[in-house]
Amino acid sequence: MxxxxxxxxxxxxxxxxxIPAASAEEKKSADITNNVKSAILIERDTGEVLYEKNSNEQLPPASMTKIMTMLLIMEAIDKGKLTWDEKISTSEYAASMGGSQIFLEPGEQMTTKQMLQGIAIGSGNDASVAMAERIGGSEEAFVEMMNEKAKELGLKDSFFKNTTGLPSSGHFSTAHDMAIMAKELLKYEDITKFTGMYEAYLREDTDKKFWLVNTNKLVRFYPGVDGLKTGFTAEAKYCLTATAEKDGMRVIAVVFGAPTSKERNAQVTKMLNFAFNQYQTHPMFxxxxxxxxxxxxxxxxxxxxxxxxxxxxxxxxxxxxxxxxxxxxxxxxxxxxxxxxxxxxxxxxxxxxxxxxxxxxxxxxxxxxxxxxxxxxxxxxxxxxxxxx
Incomplete structure (x- = not known):
């Protein structure tokens, strides 16, 4: 005692x-990004908004949806409801997912760790659904958990219809909300061990060895970037929620609707440079x-x-x-x-x-x-x- x-x-x-007293007008007036539909830049620990552009506009998040999926996975692990070594079975439904996948077969089993690699690095839709079914019992029940978590975080401009970000009417989020989800996910420091990997292998000891390459190229080309999730569909265009840490300060940058992946990375790079050039944090706890x-x-x-x-x-x-x-x-x-x-x-x-x-x-x-x-x-x-x- x-x-x-x-x-x-x-x-x-x-x-x-x-504590900085920068006004909302100052943050909004800084012309950092262009050629994107919306953007936001925050410091992780305080949640302080350093820059924003149309940050409350509801837009399709594509595979950035998986930030919420990964958040619920990490919560389940943290609460002891799921272990890293538990083998997760793949249903026929999970294996049927289109888009980005790690080509799981019906009945195939992978550990939680391997499934999370498939989601975080390879953006596997099949792995996302397999994990959703394990945690929620069904993808539908897991999606309800996603929307409940969004309410718990006070997110008023996000609604999920699936765990993957595949196009669906009424499935939307905002740059602001995505940044808050990323802030919450980054509570679990182990997540960057996955999102920060540039490459990894699944099924290493089999004849079906599968090479994963991170869809977030900044992990390799921008010092300090170790996550979080890209997104792309024809409707959403190129999206990215990125995080980087430098000199003890961690920031989160989000862009929606860039015309190309190169432009997406360029706009996020500008925001990260702005944060690290202008601000510093003082860790407390x-x-x-x-x-x-x-x-x-x-x-x-x-x-x-x-x-x-x-x-x-x-x-x-x-x-x-x-x-x-x-x-x-x-x-x-x-x-x-x-x-x-x-x-x-x-x-x-x-x-x-x-x-x-x-x-x-x-x-x-x-x-x-x-x-x-x-x-x-x-x-x-x-x-x-x-x-x-």
Whole structure:
């Protein structure tokens, strides 16, 4: 307990950092991109918008849809509902997917890791559906999960009809929403081990060895790019949600509707250059960093460790002076068991000039099961005897 008390004291100390006060007009007036339908550039940890162009226009996202598909896969792994080595079976329906694929055959099995390689590197529609069926029971049920997750993230301009991004009426998203999905996906640092690979092989020890080459060429040609997902259909044109990390700062750039893949990459490159030339971040917390103990009522354990749900940083323009920023931690006081790993148990806020400039959830590090009647009886009896003394 002494360690957590010390941590809380440290967290409440004032940190000398500064938050940029660039106006929305300044961000929009910067003429960074051209020849694309919409675009946005954000810093990952703060979500600060550094540049945008028609970022709320509803457009077909093509295979960028798979960012949401991968997010639900990573969540399932993080919550222990799925393992990396689990073998996933391919249904006839999954194997029938057209477009980009890794040519899964009905009944073929691959591990979660291999399927994710097929999705992240090769944009496999068949692998996406196979994983959707494993997690949701059917693609339709998984799509419902995708739309529920979009609502949970506060995304009002996205709606999914499938897991792949294949053309479908009423299947749409925006540059803004895609950036938020990417921000959420990047909580899971393992994802860039897949999206950042330029090439890999499936079925290596068979006569059907399959070479995967990343559809995102910036992974190879722009230092620091390690994701996330390209997209193309005749309707959507060339799209890309990219992420790059340099000097501890991670940014996300999204473009919709470029006329060619070369133009798509050129516009994203300009946005990335702008971010790294103009801004810097100051890391504050890593994901899953312990913050304190939240009390739990009627649980097998009386407390649960509260950890950060994502990396947290502060953003400044390069060369700007700093001012004081306060950190405030609030742990929920009315938590009842059962609690699942990842459930919200509090918040952390960064405050500047009396205003909250960044707020993020604190989550349970582990499950807390409901206590049985005998455990509760012993606790009550213990309290009674202490009171009697």
């Amino acid at each position: 002494k360690r957590y008390v010390s941590l809380l004291v440290i967290f409440l100390l004032i940190t000398s950092l500064w 890593k994901r899953n960093q312990a913050i304190g103990l939240a009390k739990v009522s009627k649980g097998k354990e009386k407390t649960v460790e509260a950890v950060t749900s994502e990396p947290l940083s502060l953003l400044t323009k390069k060369g700007e002076k700093t001012v004081d920023v306060e950190q405030k931690i609030n742990l929920n006081k009315n938590l009842d068991a059962p609690i699942k790993k990842g459930d919200k148990v509090g918040t952390i806020k960064l405050i500047k000039g009396g205003q909250v400039v960044l707020e993020s959830e604190l989550v349970a590090k582990s499950d807390v099961k409901e206590a049985g009647w005998y455990t509760l009886y012993k606790r009550s009896f213990g309290m009674f005897t202490k009171a009697g003394k």
